[in-house]
Amino acid sequence: MNYRHAYHAGNFADVVKHAILARVLVHLCSKPAAYRVIDTHAGAGVYDLGGPEATRSQEWHGGIGRLYRASLDPALGSLLAPYLDVVAAHNSAGRMRAYPGSPALAQAFLRAQDRLLACELEPHAAASLKRSLSHDRRVKVVAIDGWTALNAYVPPPERRGLVLVDPPYEDPGDFLNQAVEQAHGKWASGIYLLWYPIKGRQQPDALAGRLRRSGINKILRAELSIRAADPAVLTGCGLMVINPPWRLEEELRVLLPGLVPILAGDDGAGARIDWIAGEL
Secondary structure: OOOOOHHHHHHHHHHHHHHHHHHHHHHOOOOOEEEEEEOOOOOOOOOOOHHHHHHHHHHHOOOOOHHHHOOOOOOHHHHHHHHHHHHHHOOOOOOOOEEEEEHHOOOOOOOOOHHHHHHHHHHHHHHHHHHHHHHOOOOEEOOHHHHHHHHOOOOOOOOEEEEEEEOOOOOOOHHOOOOOHHHHHHHHEEEEEEEEEEEEHHHHHHHHHHHHHHOOOOOOEEEEOOOOOOOOOOOOEEEEEOOOOOOOHHHHHHHHHHHHHOOOOOOOOOOEEEEEEEEE
């Protein structure tokens, strides 16, 4: 496995993914019943923005760096506050030194009754993940392939919960992996967030087509691009949200357009929120 997320931590794609993840976690916390988060490709947990990888790429300056400095209108600021509060808790005096990845973000929302299962196979990232989170009894860190984890840990004991699927996309098959459909077949009431990169349109559109044909009956698509599509570079990202919480669509129609001018690189930037299946 060659992918190292430390080079990309806090970039625009992380901002989009984690801002939406935080909104889903807010909704899960709005009811007293316990929930479980399963992060299938969890990464290292917390990333050092002063480390050699982040220093080399500087990608975070175009993502969380821009957002952290931006003046936000009240509606956008309210939606982003839960996410930005977690980022702030990992930093001090307004200086960005660390960035919480998805498992660290999810951990921050856990209540006493909630649980997080963080799965990571790459040895260095798995070791960092254990150092970051294993002290918390609500969190279990497992060194396992993410696609295998979907089969092994779904359905969870809790009736409510969220599965975040964020593979490295080194293998084109990651776009069309059957594991998500199979997991939904076993736990149809769970919320699933499937993150994907956008360079050209071929693979994201193929993913949408497959999900339309899957028989899953409630899928919301949310995408943000910072420039026009270019097969050579990452120009955007998206999330397929299976069983989105009530009002999430309404929130995303404020959140994503509000992020575009903060994160955008040129006039080809934009956001799209639509239904692949279900509510139209």
